[in-house]
Each structure stands twice: as structure tokens, then as C-alpha cells.
Amino acid sequence: MTSNPALAVNTRPWTDPDAKPFISIRNITKRFGDFTAVNDVSLDIYRSELFCLLGGSGCGKSTLLRMLSGFETPTSGKILIDGQDMAGVPADRRPTNMMFQSYALFPHMSVEKNVAYGLLREGKSKAEAAERAAEMLKLVKLESFARRKPHQLSGGQRQRVALARALAKQPKVLLLDEPLGALDKKLREETQFELINIQETLGVTFIVVTHDQDEAMTLATRIGVMTEGVITQVGEPREIYETPKSRFVADFIGSVNLFEGRVGPSAPDLMRVETEDLGPVSVPPVPGLTQGQTVWLAMRPERVWLTREPKEGAVNTVPGIVRDMGYVGHMSSYLVRLANGRQVRVTQANESRRDNPISWDESVHLSFEPADFRVLTQ
Amino acid sequence: MSGASATPGRGRLALPPAMIAAPLVVIALMLGRHWLFLPEDLVLLIGAALLFAFGGFVLGRLVGLPDRWIVIAVPMLWLVVFFLVPFFVLGRISLAETMIARPPYSPLWERGDDGGIEIIASLENYRFLLSDALYVNAYLSSLKIAAISTLFALLIGYPIAYYIARSPEPRRSILLLLVILPFWTSFLLRVYAWIGFLRRDGVINNLLTWAGIIDEPLVMMQTDFAVYIGIVYTYLPFMILPLYANLVKLDGALLEAASDLGASPVTTFLTVTLPLSVPGIVAGSMLVFIPAIGEYVIPALLGGPDTLMIGRTLWDEFFSARDWPVASAVAIVMLVLVVLPIMWLQSVQNRQEAQE
Numbered sequence: 001m002t003s004n005p006a007l008a009v010n011t012r013p014w015t016d017p018d019a020k021p022f023i024s025i026r027n028i029t030k031r032f033g034d035f036t037a038v039n040d041v042s043l044d045i046y047r048s049e050l051f052c053l054l055g056g057s058g059c060g061k062s063t064l065l066r067m068l069s070g071f072e073t074p075t076s077g078k079i080l081i082d083g084q085d086m087a088g089v090p091a092d093r094r095p096t097n098m099m100f101q102s103y104a105l106f107p108h109m110s111v112e113k114n115v116a117y118g119l120l121r122e123g124k125s126k127a128e129a130a131e132r133a134a135e136m137l138k139l140v141k142l143e144s145f146a147r148r149k150p151h152q153l154s155g156g157q158r159q160r161v162a163l164a165r166a167l168a169k170q171p172k173v174l175l176l177d178e179p180l181g182a183l184d185k186k187l188r189e190e191t192q193f194e195l196i197n198i199q200e201t202l203g204v205t206f207i208v209v210t211h212d213q214d215e216a217m218t219l220a221t222r223i224g225v226m227t228e229g230v231i232t233q234v235g236e237p238r239e240i241y242e243t244p245k246s247r248f249v250a251d252f253i254g255s256v257n258l259f260e261g262r263v264g265p266s267a268p269d270l271m272r273v274e275t276e277d278l279g280p281v282s283v284p285p286v287p288g289l290t291q292g293q294t295v296w297l298a299m300r301p302e303r304v305w306l307t308r309e310p311k312e313g314a315v316n317t318v319p320g321i322v323r324d325m326g327y328v329g330h331m332s333s334y335l336v337r338l339a340n341g342r343q344v345r346v347t348q349a350n351e352s353r354r355d356n357p358i359s360w361d362e363s364v365h366l367s368f369e370p371a372d373f374r375v376l377t378q
Numbered sequence: 379m380s381g382a383s384a385t386p387g388r389g390r391l392a393l394p395p396a397m398i399a400a401p402l403v404v405i406a407l408m409l410g411r412h413w414l415f416l417p418e419d420l421v422l423l424i425g426a427a428l429l430f431a432f433g434g435f436v437l438g439r440l441v442g443l444p445d446r447w448i449v450i451a452v453p454m455l456w457l458v459v460f461f462l463v464p465f466f467v468l469g470r471i472s473l474a475e476t477m478i479a480r481p482p483y484s485p486l487w488e489r490g491d492d493g494g495i496e497i498i499a500s501l502e503n504y505r506f507l508l509s510d511a512l513y514v515n516a517y518l519s520s521l522k523i524a525a526i527s528t529l530f531a532l533l534i535g536y537p538i539a540y541y542i543a544r545s546p547e548p549r550r551s552i553l554l555l556l557v558i559l560p561f562w563t564s565f566l567l568r569v570y571a572w573i574g575f576l577r578r579d580g581v582i583n584n585l586l587t588w589a590g591i592i593d594e595p596l597v598m599m600q601t602d603f604a605v606y607i608g609i610v611y612t613y614l615p616f617m618i619l620p621l622y623a624n625l626v627k628l629d630g631a632l633l634e635a636a637s638d639l640g641a642s643p644v645t646t647f648l649t650v651t652l653p654l655s656v657p658g659i660v661a662g663s664m665l666v667f668i669p670a671i672g673e674y675v676i677p678a679l680l681g682g683p684d685t686l687m688i689g690r691t692l693w694d695e696f697f698s699a700r701d702w703p704v705a706s707a708v709a710i711v712m713l714v715l716v717v718l719p720i721m722w723l724q725s726v727q728n729r730q731e732a733q734e
Binding site: 105117 | 639
């Protein structure tokens with residue numbers, strides 16, 4: 001590992017406060033008329049990162065990407081790439097390349113010519129460009145398709161041509177707009193790992209825009225969750241999932257049960273939260289909370305214990321009735337109704353062939369480990 | 379009418395109701411003529427159209443064609459009677475000799491002295507066309523004028539079409555309407571209007587003299603220049619519309635992709651926009667070039683005595699010289715000259731479609 005200098009350095013530069021960001025987005029705002037698409041976003045991205053901007057449609061993630069590529073001009077704020085201010089630099093002179101959601105392959109050119117297009121534009125000779133194009137096509141395993149036109153390729157092949165074309169100029173940053181959006185599920189999963197491999201081989205900084213949280217979780221070194229023009233949380237996939245900072249992020253990434261409550265008396269190792277749905281609940285103490293403050297408790301469905309008898313030694317337990325159940329194969333998901341009518345989502349891994357799985361209308365008990373609660377204030 | 383008859387669900391057009399309906403329509407037309415004072419031409423036109431529809435229908439039914447063929451058979455019959463048959467009539471006249479008779483050409487056959495039938499047909503008229511420089515020059519000059527006009531229509535029409543295609547939606551519709559607007563006035567009137575602009579004491583000369591740019595009025599009327607202006611002006615919408623239809627389909631992401639890969643706006647245009655708009659260029663150019671070859675009215679009104687175009691030669695031959703056979707030969711050659719580019723256009727379009 002140490003023989004590879006790229007890996008010898010810190011692979012998580014964002015944990016190092018002295019690390020120099022490769023791309024620095026500072027207080028970027030973009031307005032279209034009255035509509036603010038991107039609102040005062042600041043973000044640092046490091047060299048060789050695979051950064052995912054994750055958000056629903058209209059959250060501003062694509063606009064942010066288009067400002068990086070130079071297709072949109074920020075209303076205010078600054079973008080630095082490798083220390084260079086991008087203000088006034090047109091798209092055709094930026095050290096970025098983009099892979100378009102629609103791939104935007106030139107329909108009148110062969111695969112080979114598509115890949116060589118950018119190289120010819122930077123003044124490479126035809127022979128040089130052809131050689132480099134062949135190299136790129138080999139990287140994406142499309143050598144034998146060089147002479148074909150885009151319409152003679154399958155969706156997955158086109159996606160790889162688009163990738164090869166965007167990478168051919170060795171950009172400092174590759175921007176990918178929903179790179180896997182047009183592929184079917186199976187192909188998407190295969191391509192995700194291929195994309196990671198290529199990124200790791202070339203060491204190019206990738207910024208991926210996606211609305212698909214699974215895709216973001218699989219691909220990203222870090223994720224930036226966007227909503228309404230604002231990045232609400234930036235972090236590694238695990239961090240985003242395990243310690244979301246807000247109800248929005250908790251709900252957006254994966255599935256979650258949220259219980260509203262008030263902070264009660266707190267002991268040194270446990271804090272009480274009075275909730276309407278679960279009654280008093282014990283959670284690990286959170287510093288900085290005042291008694292009586294409204295908080296939300298986030299609980300992932302897979303962390304809930306679902307048992308027929310009350311779980312022994314459990315601190316937080318409530319009874320309920322199974323209202324609905326779905327068998328997915330590797331797991332089953334349940335909807336359990338509590339005494340006050342509140343429905344709680346629970347999933348259970350089907351680790352073995354159970355003879356007598358919990359089913360509809362059974363009386364059950366839900367138990368919650370205090371440490372599995374995430375206390376949210378916003 | 380054998381196996382395909384009366385399968386439920388696939389409705390056959392019923393013959394008996396049509397046979398009842400046809401005389402009723404004829405009676406209605408006759409009554410309309412007498413009581414509603416419908417103009418005679420209108421009655422004849424509607425009658426002819428109905429007759430064709432009915433005739434095509436009955437014929438198709440008798441031959442046992444499937445219904446979708448019958449639907450095509452009606453316009454087909456129309457084309458055969460009004461285009462193909464006259465074409466053959468023209469072809470036959472072009473092979474005859476001119477005669478002082480009525481009609482003024484020799485019959486197709488004659489009883490010879492020995493009682494046998496002699497067919498009188500020769501390619502003499504075509505040889506005459508080739509031997510006389512007037513005709514060859516007229517053809518070449520027509521092709522030249524049509525080609526130059528097409529080029530200018532393209533140079534003017536492309537930017538307009540591009541601009542319209544790139545405009546936001548509400549403005550785009552208005553601009554398109556403006557392109558089509560001149561069609562609301564008769565073509566003849568619009569060409570006459572140009573005389574008012576181009577003549578010696580016309581708008582342009584008056585304006586330039588008033589501005590002090592020229593002392594002597596420019597001679598524009600009765601020159602080839604005026605013919606070019608007339609043709610380009612008249613056929614410009616035919617260039618703009620197909621180009622617009624092509625350019626509006628152009629995916630903006632392709633232009634962004636080119637720019638992203640380092641192409642300047644000019645390079646983007648030359649390497650992406652222009653090659654992708656070739657079908658539009660071809661279609662627009664054909665729509666201008668083909669009618670321009672045979673143009674008669676514009677050179678007659680705006681051109682001078684030495685503006686040589688085949689449409690005019692044709693007119694002279696038919697009406698001044700009353701040499702129908704030579705005139706027919708001129709027309710046939712012109713048709714061939716026009717049909718070849720159309721066939722080429724068709725093959726280009728087919729290739730394009732096969733590619734998409």
C-alpha cells in the first residue's frame with residue numbers, strides 16, 4: 001500500500017483541518033428571476049474525491065454542477081478549482097469535463113470520433129487523438145465498438161462512451177449528472193463499481209449529482225445532501241446515515257421513524273425524553289439541551305427489536321399490533337400500530353428460515369436500544 | 379372480395395350504401411346549382427372530387443383490394459388522371475411533328491400507301507433542343523439562376539431559422555407566423571409590389587437619392603438581379619420552414635457537450651450544428667431549387683429581355699411559335715431535370731431515416 005504514493009497520503013483529507021481543498025465553492029448563489037436555485041452554498045472538495053451531491057428534483061444540485069462546468073454563471077460567490085478562480089472562464093476553457101445525463105453523444109460521429117472530439121479541440125494531432133481515444137475505449141471495454149454510431153449501441157454502452165469521452169481530456173474534475181439514471185437496476189449496480197474502479201485507477205476528482213440515495217451511498221467518499229438550494233449536511237455515507245443532523249436528512253437517506261418529544265430530567269448516563277407515541281424514553285444524554293425543549297427521536301426501522309414477548313432487560317418497550325407486513329426475501333418489513341394509533345416501521349432480516357414468522361394482526365412488542373436513537377433538534 | 383370479406387371488428391367499407399349515396403350527392407349538387415346558385419366551377423370541382431372518390435372506391439372494391447389500399451387508391455387515381463396521363467400526352471406530343479392542323483401536331487399513326495399502319499414518332503424535337511444553343515442556354519441559365527437563388531435563400535434563411543429555433547416559446551410562434559404571413563397575399567401581388575421597390579423611380583432609388591448616396595437612379599428592374607431578389611424573396615419561407623423544423627429538434631445538450639469538450643462557439647457550429655442540420659438544408663434547398671428552375675412569373679415580371687429561363691422559353695414555344703411538339707419536348711426535359719433532384723432528396727431522406 002505504501003508503494004502507491006497516491007494511497008500513502010491521507011485518504012480522508014476532510015478530517016484534516018490543514019488539508020487544502022481542490023475545489024472550493026464559496027458562498028455561491030444562483031437566482032433565476034425570483035427563484036433562488038442555489039442559496040449561499042459553500043463547499044470544499046478534495047483531490048481524488050468521489051463527491052456526491054444528493055437531493056430531490058429541483059433542489060439545485062444540477063444548477064450547482066452547471067456552475068462548476070461553466071454553463072451557468074453564479075449570481076454571487078466564487079468557485080476555485082485547483083486554486084484558480086473560475087469567474088469569467090467559459091465552459092470550453094475550464095479544466096472540467098461533464099458526463100451528461102442524456103449522454104449527449106454526437107449522433108453523426110462514430111464512437112471513436114466522439115471520444116476524440118475533445119482531444120482534437122485542444123490541438124492534438126489526429127493520430128495522437130485516435131491513439132488516446134483507443135486507450136479510453138479500452139478502459140471502458142468498448143474497443144470493438146469504435147466504428148459504431150451511438151444509435152447502434154445499447155444504453156449501457158452509450159453510458160460508457162460518454163464516460164470515455166469525458167475522461168479523454170484528463171480533466172482535473174469530472175462532473176457526472178445522474179450518470180446511472182438511464183440504466184436499469186441490475187446494470188446500474190454493476191456500473192457503480194466499474195465507475196469506482198475507473199475513478200480510483202485514474203485518480204480524477206469526481207463530482208456526481210444524483211437523486212438516488214443508494215447510488216450516492218455506494219459511490220461516494222462523501223455526500224452533500226441538498227434541499228431547496230442549500231446543502232444541509234456533508235459527510236461520509238456512514239456519518240450521514242448514522243448521525244443525520246436534521247429530520248430532513250434522516251428521512252431522506254433511508255427510512256426512519258421520527259418521534260416528537262420533550263426533554264425530561266437527565267441522569268449522567270441516560271436522558272429521558274417524554275414522547276406522546278412511546279411514553280417516556282431513555283436515550284443517551286445530549287449536551288446543550290435544556291429541559292422542556294422539543295426534540296425529535298430518529299429510529300431506523302432495522303434497529304427496532306420486534307418480539308412476541310417483551311424483550312428481557314430492554315429499557316424502552318412498547319406493545320403494538322402488526323397492521324401490515326411485506327416479505328422482500330432477504331428481509332421483511334412490518335408496520336406496527338401502537339396503542340395511540342401511531343404506526344411504526346420495522347424491518348427484520350430473514351437470516352434463517354423461520355418456521356413461525358411474525359404475521360398480520362399479531363400482538364407484538366417493540367424494543368429500542370437507547371444508543372440507537374438519534375436526538376434531533378431541527 | 380374473396381377471403382377478406384366481412385370479418386367483424388375489421389369493418390369493411392360497405393359498397394351498397396356508397397352506391398345509394400353517390401346519386402344522392404349528384405342530385406344534391408344539381409339542386410344546389412339551381413336553387414342555391416352555387417358557382418358552376420365549384421359544383422364541377424366537388425363533383426369531380428366525389429366522382430374520383432367513388433370511382434376509386436368501386437374500382438378498388440371490384441378488384442378486391444383491402445380497405446387501406448382503397449384509401450390510397452382515391453388519391454392515386456387522382457394523380458394518375460391529372461398528372462401521369464397528361465405527362466404521357468405531353469410525351470406523345472413531343473414525339474410528333476408540328477403541323478398546321480387542329481391540334482397542331484401530327485397524329486400518332488397513319489395508314490400507309492400499302493394499307494399498313496405507320497407509327498409517326500421521332501426524337502427529332504429532342505435533337506433540335508440539343509442542336510439549338512438557345513434551349514441549352516435556357517436550361518443552363520435556369521439551373522444557374524435556381525442554384526444561385528437557392529444559395530442566397532440558404533444564406534439568408536439559415537440564420538433566421540436558427541434564431542427562431544433558439545427563441546423562447548411564445549416568441550417562436552410569433553416569428554414563425556411572420557415567416558408564413560406573406561402567403562396570405564397572392565404571390566403575384568407580392569411580385570408586383572417588388573416592381574414598386576425596384577423601378578427607376580421606385581422606393582429604393584428615391585430613398586437612396588434622398589439620402590444623397592446616389593445621384594443617378596440605379597437600374598434594377600429588368601435585370602437578373604431583380605429576378606434573384608424575386609425568387610429569393612418568394613421562396614425564402616420554403617427554405618426557413620424545413621430548416622427550422624430541423625434546428626428546433628437539435629438537442630441543446632449536444633451544444634453544451636461540444637463546449638464542455640473545448641469547442642469554441644464557431645467550432646461547435648461547424649462540427650455539431652451544421653452537420654446535424656444537413657437534412658434540413660437539403661430539404662429547404664430542394665423546395666427552393668425545384669420550383670425556381672421552372673419559374674415563369676418572376677422572370678417575366680422582373681427580368682429583362684435577356685433573362686433566359688426555361689419557363690419563359692416554354693411559354694414562347696407554346697403560345698408565340700405555336701410549336702407544340704418542341705414545347706412538349708422542352709417540358710419533358712425540364713420535368714426530368716426536376717425529377718432527378720427530387721429522387722436524390724428522397725434517397726437522402728431515406729438514408730437519414732434509416733440512420734435514426
